[in-house]
Amino acid sequence: xxxxxxxxxxxxxxxxxxxxxxxxxxNPFYKFxxxxxxxxxxxxxVILEYNNSVFPNLIVPIFKEHNYWFIIPGLLGLxxxxxxxxxxxxxxxxxxxxxxxxxAGLAIxxxxxxxxxxxxxxxxxxxxxxxxxxxxxxKLLVLTGILGTMLYFYFSKEHKGxxxxxxxxxxxxxxxxxxxxxxxxxxARASLLIGRIQFLLMDWLHLIR
Amino acid sequence: xxxxxxxxxxxxxxxxxxxxxxxxxxxxxxxxxxPTRATPHTRAVFDIIDQxxxxxxxxxxxxxYGPSIMPECHPMAYAILRHAFARRVKVVGLTxxxxxxxxxEEAFRNVAREYGREYGKDYVFLGYKAGGSAVILSIGEDLKxxxxxxFYGKPTAEIPxxxxxxxxxxxxxxxxxTGSATATFWIIYAGTRYRARVADGVxxxxxxxxxxxxxxxxxxxxxxxxxxxxxxxxLVEEAGYxxxxxxxxxxxxxxxxMHLVIIGFIILGNIGFFLSRRDAKKGESR
Amino acid sequence: MKRRVPLLICxxxxxxFGIQFFVPHHQVRQVYSNGLRWLIVVAAFTIIMAxxxxxxxxxxxxxRRTKGWGYSLVTLGTxxxxxxxxxxxxxxxxxxxNKLFLxxxxxxxxxxxxxxxxxxxxxxxxxxxxRSKEATLxxxxxxxxxxxxxxxxxxxxxxxxxxxxWLLMVPNMAAQRGILFGVYLGTLATSIKxxxxxxxGWMGGGR
Numbered sequence: 207x208x209x210x211x212x213x214x215x216x217x218x219x220x221x222x223x224x225x226x227x228x229x230x231x232x233n234p235f236y237k238f239x240x241x242x243x244x245x246x247x248x249x250x251x252v253i254l255e256y257n258n259s260v261f262p263n264l265i266v267p268i269f270k271e272h273n274y275w276f277i278i279p280g281l282l283g284l285x286x287x288x289x290x291x292x293x294x295x296x297x298x299x300x301x302x303x304x305x306x307x308x309x310a311g312l313a314i315x316x317x318x319x320x321x322x323x324x325x326x327x328x329x330x331x332x333x334x335x336x337x338x339x340x341x342x343x344x345k346l347l348v349l350t351g352i353l354g355t356m357l358y359f360y361f362s363k364e365h366k367g368x369x370x371x372x373x374x375x376x377x378x379x380x381x382x383x384x385x386x387x388x389x390x391x392x393x394a395r396a397s398l399l400i401g402r403i404q405f406l407l408m409d410w411l412h413l414i415r
Numbered sequence: 416x417x418x419x420x421x422x423x424x425x426x427x428x429x430x431x432x433x434x435x436x437x438x439x440x441x442x443x444x445x446x447x448x449x450p451t452r453a454t455p456h457t458r459a460v461f462d463i464i465d466q467x468x469x470x471x472x473x474x475x476x477x478x479x480y481g482p483s484i485m486p487e488c489h490p491m492a493y494a495i496l497r498h499a500f501a502r503r504v505k506v507v508g509l510t511x512x513x514x515x516x517x518x519x520e521e522a523f524r525n526v527a528r529e530y531g532r533e534y535g536k537d538y539v540f541l542g543y544k545a546g547g548s549a550v551i552l553s554i555g556e557d558l559k560x561x562x563x564x565x566f567y568g569k570p571t572a573e574i575p576x577x578x579x580x581x582x583x584x585x586x587x588x589x590x591x592x593t594g595s596a597t598a599t600f601w602i603i604y605a606g607t608r609y610r611a612r613v614a615d616g617v618x619x620x621x622x623x624x625x626x627x628x629x630x631x632x633x634x635x636x637x638x639x640x641x642x643x644x645x646x647x648x649x650l651v652e653e654a655g656y657x658x659x660x661x662x663x664x665x666x667x668x669x670x671x672x673m674h675l676v677i678i679g680f681i682i683l684g685n686i687g688f689f690l691s692r693r694d695a696k697k698g699e700s701r
Numbered sequence: 702m703k704r705r706v707p708l709l710i711c712x713x714x715x716x717x718f719g720i721q722f723f724v725p726h727h728q729v730r731q732v733y734s735n736g737l738r739w740l741i742v743v744a745a746f747t748i749i750m751a752x753x754x755x756x757x758x759x760x761x762x763x764x765r766r767t768k769g770w771g772y773s774l775v776t777l778g779t780x781x782x783x784x785x786x787x788x789x790x791x792x793x794x795x796x797x798x799n800k801l802f803l804x805x806x807x808x809x810x811x812x813x814x815x816x817x818x819x820x821x822x823x824x825x826x827x828x829x830x831x832r833s834k835e836a837t838l839x840x841x842x843x844x845x846x847x848x849x850x851x852x853x854x855x856x857x858x859x860x861x862x863x864x865x866x867w868l869l870m871v872p873n874m875a876a877q878r879g880i881l882f883g884v885y886l887g888t889l890a891t892s893i894k895x896x897x898x899x900x901x902g903w904m905g906g907g908r
Contacts, residue, residue: 214800218808225812229432229819237772243809245776247514248752249783250802254513257792258543259745262564263738279739283746287753299707299904301743306903307711308718308740310892312548315722320607320633321885325878328631344871351875352882359883376879381835383876385842386869387623390640392821392843393850394487394594394619396439396673397641399818400666401486402811403439414443414665428823435822449852452859454866482807483814513748514810517802520794545748546741553737556730560738567793608722626874627881642850671851673818678844680826685840688830 219410222402351379425687431680438676442668449668453646456629459636460590460614461650464498467587473505473539473576475586477601478522479593481514484618488592490644490663491616492522494651495590500530500537501656505576507586509541509562511550511597516543520566529659535574542566548600555583555609583611588635594618598625602633616643641666708898715896756780842868 224239264283267276282304288297329352335342354376357369365373407413453461467474476495480488499506510519523540532538541562544550553561558580559571571577579585589611591601598615606613612635615625619640628634638647644663651657714736721733759773767773783801790796831837848854849865894900 214804218804221805222808222812225809226816229816230429237769238775239809241772241775242779243806243813244755245779246783246801246806247810248755248776249780249787250798250806251513251748252752252780252784253787253792253798254516254543255545255745255748257787258516258566259545259741260749262562263742263745266563275735276739276742279742282739282743283749286746286750289750290753290757296703299704300710301746302903303707303711304714305740305743305747307713307715307896308736309548310711310895311715311718311720312552313888313892314719316552316603316608317885317888320603321881324607324631324633325627325881328627329878344867347871348875348878351872352879355876355879356882359879376876377835378838379872379876379879381839382842382868382872383623383880385839386846386873387620388839388843389846389850390619390623392674392677392825392847393640393642393670394484395814395818395821396670396677397487397619397666398484398811399435399815400439400443400641400669400673402808402815403443403669404486404662404666405808405811407440407443426826428827431823431826432819435819450856451852452856452862454862482810485807485811486815514802514806516792517799518807520799521803524794544741545744546737547744549737549740549744553734553741556734556737560734561741623869623873624877626869627878630870630874642852645852667852671853673822674847674851677822677825678847680822681829681840681844684826684829685831 215410219406222406226402350375355379355383426683434676434680435673438672439669442672443665446665447668447672449671451642451645451649451664451667453650454639454643456637456639457643457646458650460495460616460638461498461636461647461654463588463612463614463635464495464504465502465654467502467504469503470505472585472587473507473580474499474588474590475507475509477589477591477593477597478508478510478515478519479512479591479595479597480518480618481512482518484594485518486666487618487641487644488594488616489518489522490641490661490666491592491638491647492519493526493659494644494647494657494663495592495616496522496526497529497657497659498647498651500526500532501651503537506538507541507558507577507580508538510543511545511547512593512595513543513545516566526659535569536576539571539574539576540566541571547597548604551600551604552608555605555611558582583609586611589613590616592616594621599628602628606633614638641670704901704904707904708901712896712898715892719892719896752780842873 221239221242224235227233228236264276264280267273268280282301285297285301288294329349331342331345331349335345354372354374356376358373358376358380360369360373363369404414408415464474476492478488478492496506498504508519508523510516520540523538526532527534527538542565544562546553550561559577562571564570565574583589583605589601589605591598591613593615594617598617598621601613601615605611613633614636615621615634616638617625617640619642622637622639622643625634625637629637638644641663645661645667648657648661648664652661718733718736721729756777759776762773763770763777783798786796786801787798790798792798829840829843831840845861845868846865849861855862891900895903
């Protein structure tokens with residue numbers, strides 16, 4: 207390993223320890239590292255957005271390909287900076303309107319297909335399901351769970367009688383779902399810590415190969 | 416004994432931190448080499464890539480993870496790239512996360528060097544594009560118009576590997592590696608709208624949410640967290656495709672001990688809670 | 702006028718992108734394809750604008766000598782330094798920009814999320830109590846899932862893995878799907894309200 211690479215590893219390790227020091231209590235090393243991180247991340251985003259989004263999708267189409275329609279999104283993008291001019295601050299709503307309206311419209315069709323119709327299809331009982339008792343029981347359980355979960359979150363009517371009974375069943379399914387989510391969350395967070403400790407022990411201190 | 420158990424239910428959190436640190440550090444220093452068994456969803460991803468013809472249409476890997484979830488997704492990237500390059504399956508890479516480009520490029524560079532794969536012929540990295548679902552939809556219309564240049568600035572129209580690749584019709588499998596809603600965006604916008612085949616590599620946090628899509632086969636397979644990455648590494652090594660470092664597998668020992676420690680603490684906490692509650696009830700009844 | 706023009710733009714862009722899904726005509730698809738590229742460009746500017754806001758915020762802190770303003774100087778200095786490095790050396794592997802990302806930003810970002818493991822362990826110990834039947838069920842499901850993630854338990858006791866897979870594919874899947882339906886219907890309603898201008902939170906106002 208060349209000296210400069212070793213120096214970079216030491217920088218990474220010391221910054222890792224600075225962040226970990228927060229476990230004991232907040233301190234100047236942690237604060238310094240935190241602000242360093244914010245600055246570096248912001249600078250990184252600017253360069254990346256310019257290189258990978260603005261340059262190939264705006265500069266090149268307008269100045270090299272002479273596709274002047276792309277001046278419109280360029281102007282829309284520049285209108286964001288009207289926020290910093292008090293009298294023209296209202297102009298920022300124009301690109302936001304295009305952006306939000308566009309994404310809201312984009313979400314309707316594909317989500318309808320993927321999140322509603324396909325999922326409804328998957329929830330329904332089909333003739334082949336009746337041939338396998340185990341599969342049939344599972345599918346009936348799933349159907350019960352879906353109805354119970356949806357009715358639990360239905361607050362337009364007071365939960366009484368049949369509605370209360372079904373939503374109570376829904377709570378049981380929701381508890382299992384949340385328990386599963388919690389178990390997986392523990393796994394996820396543990397993995398992140400393990401990754402950092404592996405870096406410290408392997409790449410920095412060379413205690414493991 | 417009872418007082419001890421009640422006290423153990425009220426330990427200072429800095430002792431808990433020490434136990435957690437020990438549970439992570441000790442298995443890394445002294446490996447336990449716990450065996451791993453692949454789950455059906457991980458095996459499904461492996462089988463799909465294993466059946467893709469070599470030197471043919473490329474798979475698409477979307478590196479939608481940043482340093483914050485790198486320990487879970489980066490080993491997945493390495494394992495999948497090793498599998499693909501060992502079988503001479505071509506790979507197109509891109510990222511929708513603005514802090515992933517550097518990591519993705521590093522993975523491509525290192526694994527390509529291991530297998531002697533050539534940029535432009537065996538793999539292409541298109542880089543980062545902001546826009547999320549708009550980018551996914553745009554690729555379905557025209558990949559090269561969405562990414563007119565690759566990560567290195569070369570026009571994509573001039574890259575030999577992409578000559579016959581226009582949209583999802585020429586991509587047999589999409590593998591987003593992510594820890595965010597992007598996992599479902601690929602399923603919804605690429606999978607359902609353009610009928611592309613999608614198999615996710617996600618953080619463990621996301622995994623539980625994706626089971627509805629697995630059941631409807633909108634998702635063809637799934638790697639879940641560090642465990643999924645370790646399982647895939649194991650499958651790739653077992654099939655003889657790789658002798659590379661298995662970082663996720665090494666982490667599984669620590670993950671296992673940490674889980675056992677946390678379960679132990681939860682049980683201890685509850686024992687202390689029940690004993691205290693019983694004492695409180697006895698006190699009330701007097 | 703100041704509110705009407707953005708609302709009209711929102712309406713037309715929302716209607717176009719919503720309806721195009723159902724229109725296979727090739728000219729509509731051409732306009733849609735270009736429209737997507739426009740959205741990508743506008744999305745890029747939102748991030749650049751966010752960075753601009755960050756710069757203004759920290760400049761104000763330095764100017765007013767607010768408590769901790771020295772740290773704001775660190776932020777501004779490193780931001781400018783990173784932009785300068787990217788502009789001067791490019792973003793290729795081996796460049797200063799790339800090295801700063803891999804050795805400064807990436808480790809810190811990963812560590813910030815890594816310390817959550819300590820807090821989740823401490824929080825589980827302190828707060829995860831079987832106070833009721835439902836809480837007990839949640840606790841048992843969580844413990845079961847965590848046990849199945851332990852390598853040797855999953856390997857030597859495959860029934861635990863099978864049972865955890867069943868838990869995930871049946872009760873968990875049912876709950877997740879029920880929540881998914883609710884989320885989708887809510888998203889659909891909100892999208893329509895935004896397009897029609899009923900929901901105006903994005904303009905800083907209510908109905």
